[in-house]
Amino acid sequence: MDKIDTSLVPRKLPTGISCIDELTGGGLENGIITEIYGEGGAGKTNLCMQYALSAIKAGHTVLYMDTEGISIERLIQISGGIHEELRNLVVYRVTSLEDQDLSVIRLPKVMEKMENPGLVIIDSFTEYFRLEKSSDFQGRTAMMQKQLSSLNSICTKFSIPVLITNQIYQDIESGNLQPFGGFIIDHVMKAIYRIDRTPGGKRRLSVIKHRSIKEENSIPFRLTDYGISCEP
Numbered sequence: 001m002d003k004i005d006t007s008l009v010p011r012k013l014p015t016g017i018s019c020i021d022e023l024t025g026g027g028l029e030n031g032i033i034t035e036i037y038g039e040g041g042a043g044k045t046n047l048c049m050q051y052a053l054s055a056i057k058a059g060h061t062v063l064y065m066d067t068e069g070i071s072i073e074r075l076i077q078i079s080g081g082i083h084e085e086l087r088n089l090v091v092y093r094v095t096s097l098e099d100q101d102l103s104v105i106r107l108p109k110v111m112e113k114m115e116n117p118g119l120v121i122i123d124s125f126t127e128y129f130r131l132e133k134s135s136d137f138q139g140r141t142a143m144m145q146k147q148l149s150s151l152n153s154i155c156t157k158f159s160i161p162v163l164i165t166n167q168i169y170q171d172i173e174s175g176n177l178q179p180f181g182g183f184i185i186d187h188v189m190k191a192i193y194r195i196d197r198t199p200g201g202k203r204r205l206s207v208i209k210h211r212s213i214k215e216e217n218s219i220p221f222r223l224t225d226y227g228i229s230c231e232p
Contacts, residue, residue: 013058013119013161015050019219019230023205024193025212027054028119028161033151033188035125037166037179038195043203043223044165047195048123049075050228051163052089060118061088063111065103067127069093078227090114097128097143104147107154117158120151125164126180141184148188202231 014020014027021027028034028051036044045068052062053075064070070091079086090110094100104122111117125147132140155162167180179185179192186192192209198220206218220231 011159013051013055015047015054015228017050017221017228017230019221020047020050020205020228023207023213023217023219024191025210027051028163029191030159030161031155032190033148033155033162033164034191034193035164035166035179035185035189036193036195037168039168039177039197042195042197043221043228044195045070045123046074046078046223046228047205048121048163048165049078051119051161052121053079055118056086056088058118060116061090061114062119062121063090063092063107063114063117065092065094065100065120065122067094067100067122067124070123077225080226088115094128097132097140100128101143101147104150107150108157111154111158118160120154120160120162121164122151122162123165124167126166126185130167130169130180144181144184148185152188 011030012026012028013030036047038044048064052064055062075086092103094103107120111120129140129144151162151164166185168177169180186209189209190211194206194208196204196206198204202220202222204218204220207213207215209215222229222231
């Protein structure tokens with residue numbers, strides 16, 4: 001029997017939270033973009049924070065592109081008050097769609113200067129696309145495709161995971177909640193997860209698309225004062 005070259009096996013970035021890591025097959029996969037989508041307040045940013053802290057604790061620098069106003073207080077709370085480690089978190093506050101476009105274009109040069117880059121997060125990738133009121137649909141589509149292509153190149157070049165969060169909207173015809181960006185984003189993603197609110201203040205994380213994990217597998221969890229807690 002031929003031996004598997006373990007250097008070719010994708011490395012993963014775990015959260016350190018057992019139920020999340022079990023569902024995701026060990027964590028975020030290097031070299032691909034992963035999408036997490038869900039309604040506002042479902043827990044997308046909390047999960048991003050967990051991944052960021054995990055990468056930092058593993059000795060990596062994390063670049064966090066923020067379009068919604070990340071709570072540093074919440075991040076410190078989840079980290080257990082470890083301020084020193086957060087020096088390896090680089091936060092970019094993006095203020096417009098044009099600002100996001102320029103920031104994504106500049107990312108490769110920024111990362112080349114970073115010490116041991118381990119993760120790029122854009123939370124939320126679609127915030128300004130969703131708010132853009134311009135009638136130039138083709139222009140917005142081209143910009144989104146260009147940004148996704150740049151992010152795909154980054155995760156491949158640096159062999160790291162890229163994590164984006166996405167907003168949802170209600171499809172008029174079906175009445176179902178769908179992630180913003182449709183096929184444009186879905187086509188690029190190799191892993192997609194959805195977070196839903198459930199009764200009792202709980203949340204549910206579901207696999208929507210993955211190359212090696214059964215779709216619609218899911219786990220319940222709860223947001224706590226100190227991060228994310230697995231629910232039986």
